[in-house]
Amino acid sequence: MATLVYVEDHEGEPVKGSLGVLSKAAKLGDDVVAVLCGSGVEGLGEQVGKYGAARVLVADDPALEAPLPQPRVDVLAKLVESEGFDTVLFGASVLTADVAAGLAARLDAGLNWDLIDLEERDGKLVGKRPALQDSVLLDVGWKSEPRLALIRSGTFEPVESGGTAEVAKVPVEVEDWSKQAVMLERAHEESEGPSIEDAEVIVAGGRGLGKPENFSLVEGLAKALGGAVAATRAVVDAGWYPYASQVGQTGKTVAPKLYIACGISGAIQHKVGMQNSGTIVAINKDPNAPIFEYSDLGVVGDVHEIVPKLTELVRAKRAT
Template sequence: MAGIAVLCEVQGGEVARGSIGVLEEAARLGAALGESVDAIVCGSGLDDAKLAALGGFGATTVRVADDALLASGIAQPVVDACATAQEAGGYRYWLAAASIMTADALAGLAARLGAGIVIDAVELHAEGGALVTRRSGLGDSVLAHCGFTSTVGVVVTRANAFAATDGNGGTAPVERFAPTFRAWSQAVTLVGHEDAVETGPDISAADVLVAGGRGLGDASGFGQIEELATAFGGAVAATRAVVDAGWYPYSAQVGQTGKTVTPKLYVACGISGAIQHKVGMQGSGTIVAINKDKNAPIFDYADFGIVGDLNAVVPQLTALVKARG
């Protein structure tokens, strides 16, 4: 077995940013392990020229299965396509960013191949010539290091665990293949679906997040957080402690029971940095922490730390950001 396959999801004709983030992480892993990386794309009416651009994110080859069954919203035909790709490619590892479709599809693939599977991985490492993942467990109180004893290893990473870059503009050859669909894969049809209606800002898409915690004192403390976020052109995030206290809506919660975010800049104000918060934002590009306690855990993983009273620091920071236009 050799090589890494990354199942890339297409949404609205575009490859999902989460898939691209995992593809780039797979390329880093592949370089360390000496393994090539193929992007596997399943869908209907796919545009080869667009998919070739996955070469700019680390794909050696883009392997495409194009069939109406693969756009049906049912995972089983995608399992068939992945199994066909595996027969031809003999991949050592399969990776995907978690979504309803990819998690089901790779779980099905692992079952079909008799492969080990790690769900909810947040880090991928090359150790001793093999892939060893990190996944949180026991209510995010431990980080388990999980490798594989099976010939093929399958990993579904936590959604948004790896931020995508803009790529290097390169391209890769696109090869089409015809999946062998099993009869049972075509025995179900999706008759409709409804999207959940979410209120509040979409913090998953923001380049800059300014996050507030219990150190704000009360709900009114979010006024200065919103002002700083606006100055940056970003959005506001929150810890579970303040969401539970009713200071800010749940749609802004980051962490184990909230969203996983990977902005370019994450400014944590009055946040202790508990592990359950960390798992939702540790993939941010640059982390800045403002906390009056120099021993706060967040300083262990922040890139820049300001020890001080946020009520003094945040307004000054806002004025500086506004002054720079």
């Protein structure tokens, strides 16, 4: 396999999900090349090279400053054609979903998306894709090359290989039609602490909190633990918390060491986004709530009583 892994960058760092995909690709075969596309990203090449790539190609050009898909499709299409990659892998994100779809159209290639595993079987690449609200896993393949795949976010952990990679700049030629879309404005959401994708501890809130103001309870506990706040779709849809915090089938997939679910019933669509967490703790007043079926520790009780006490205990413990 000649595999190209697209490594996305954000605020001067390679995105963790992309590095996880790179690590997985390196485990599958030794001919793995990573590509960075951006402006001022040359310095990231060495860092990316620690995750198992034999080579890191860097497309560094002002035309790639904005996170827009078409200029990236131009770069990737030329690389696939000139270097003969038979497989192109992406860690899923808003940007890469567009880049992968654009590249599939440009190269007339097959794209499998939302994969949660990849393996080589009898010399063929096979992907695993959850279906029917994540209740079954399908084996998926490709009829032709190049094979394109988007991997569900948070699926693979980045693992340093102990090796280094050759870093090389590649020319950037952007087609005229790719310059038609321009970025008019970028807004930066102010947030404290780690993002839910990177956090080792997540405190998540659901409808059991009763009202949006009560999210201060989960925020207080998350802060005491140095973690991030997540939410269910029910509260995101109700406008209590931003979509960026939603965990589950139509939100993010997370895998922290500790996941504390406060007032969350544990619907299958929520479970699929957090079931790979190390330790799951649930606080729910209903002893029959489905979340207790897959929690390591369950507390039957009222979040309004338990969460403040727990926060106090954590703060006191940390202060000693």
